[in-house]
Amino acid sequence: MIEAEKLTKYFGDRAAVRDLSFEVKKGEIVGLLGPNGAGKTTTMRMLTGYLPIDGGRAVVAGYDVVDKPMEVRRRLGYLPETVPLYTEMPVRAYLDFTAKIRGVPSKGRKRRIEEVMELCRITDVSEKVISKLSRGYKQRVGLAQAIIHNPQVIILDEPTVGLDPRQIIEIRKVIRDLAGNHSMILSTHILPEVNALCDRVVIINRGRVLVEDTLANLERQGASAERLRLEVRGPQQAIQEFLAQWPNVLQVERPTTQVTASIDSQGNLAPAVTGEEVDTSLSNDPDKTAHFNLKVTPDADIRESLANAIIQQGWGLREIGLVVPTLEEIFVNLITEDLARLEEENETAEDLEELESEAGQPVSRIRPAQDDDELDELDTEPGEIVETEAELNSQEIGHRQGRNPANARQRVYPVGKAQEQTAGKRKAAPSFLTASPKDRSSQEQDSGKEAILPGAEKDQNSTESERE
């Protein structure tokens, strides 16, 4: 139903979408997933014919988007990100207009409007002026508009954005009701939505497809490196050593803090520290409990044997379980890998060093290396001998990938700088000109938090919402 073949779109000399190919079969719901600015909206706009295509080909409902735009539009329902509503019109009049321009024949048009209002659960507001409706209703009116002509292909750009959880559930119900008869493509950056609605997912970043697969496959793929979660009461030092020696255990980790990652418009990973810092010092107090994360070799279920062994040691086993990677983790991993690739492509070691020094020193642990010797010290573990050049290289890559999120964060949020800038601004203009009292207080809050990571994260978020 939808075939995109090497779609390309340039804005100026920046490629917003590059060689993007994917396919949506009849009756399928495909989720277009990606961080903000990955090119989701641009892709959809090209498929609808709203944006001219700079390269490649798109076929929708059997017609080429460029050669036969009218045929495509007749068979296509589209809900853009900003819901296109004539807010001065009542719902029914609005749907009547959209039905007319979509070519719904006058015979049966009335009935069709009633049907669609029923389906989208907006019959109760049919006579109300759209500007008076709540956001959830507006979104559903937008959806009704997209399906009024019973199109073969439906394209929904972030259909649930800005809705409260109850409204999201409503919209999803509507979308699910539509499934089966229509081929659908919906973009989102909310991962549970994909879980709830889509048969297949296309993950894109920086205008290219990273993965095109079914959800089940994707989750299986992510689960290849199994992990175990343990909570044990007992002398921690001893437990850790015991665990490390167990066969099939590759690595023992102590979870320090809970880190959730968010992804900003450039596709950069921004780890935000949530929750409290857990005490990671190893004590031998037998009454303390500790959490461990084990990396184990895949396809070897050691849970039972390990549980027995721990109990035999006289320690209290409180929890043992498999850690199945969530879609979120898979997504973040994919994007992180993609970013690492970008670094490989674009940046030399010098650039990295430069960026680090630019970024200031938000956390004392991360600082620019003073000289090459120090870098070497950091890169290789003491006592580790590197045999070949290939091995050395592979180690370096691993190291860089591991540190990549930190690098990425530094690149986007030069914390020291941001602080300077806001301070400068406040001096330059009297505050009543630059901000309302409410804004000012939030600014001060922000600047207070800039010293630590979450503050910087928040600052970035707020500027982003302003841009929108």
Place this chain on the structure above:
Amino acid sequence: MKNTYYITQRELYAYFASPIAYIMMAFFLAFSGALFSIFFNQSPSTAELNTIMRGWSGSVGFFLLIFVSIITIRLIAEEQRTGTLELLLTSPVRDWEVVLGKFLATAVLLLLTLAFTFFYILLMVMFGGRPDWGPVLSGYLGLFLVGGVAAAFGILASSLTQSQAVAAVIGILVCIVLWFLGPLFVTSGPTSGDWWSVALNYASLQSHVDSFSRGSPDLKDIFYYVTLIILFLGITVQILKMRRGE
């Protein structure tokens, strides 16, 4: 063509749903009424009906320009801002159908507004005036065409920007310039014979109004207005095509 009709219908709906059309109609009718009183006071007799209407239709055009410029500014700028343009341009509707539909809706509103001014003639006929219909109607035709040019240019200005304020300023300024081109450079200056003076005079909206209000509309004057309308609407269609990339 059906689509054009649907869009005209919706635009008319939008005109009457917003207060701006009513306000601007009131504004225009107030100035127009004032002008009528002025011309009536100059020759206060219903027998002079045709002289009065000629004076009125020759000078009310300027207010018509402002009126039309202001009611047309929202036509495309607002749709661009709210995103409804994306709805129109991804529906099986051609760009020119959208533009033409908007123009026709404005033309209908313009006709309606001009119809209100028929009240002056009605009044004078009631008090014994006997109109010579030819010049009266041709004066109206002239006004309608001037308003049409302003509407076409207003839509063009509206397609240039998302900001209605900017569109309004562009629309009104250009209309004023077009209106005064002739009188500024030509009428009785020492350069009135030069080629550029003649050209500017020809380009001026006002210099074409006279023949209409005198009652002998020249075909080339009609041609002039219609050409401008088609030109401006055509440019608007092209701008819509170009701006899609943004």
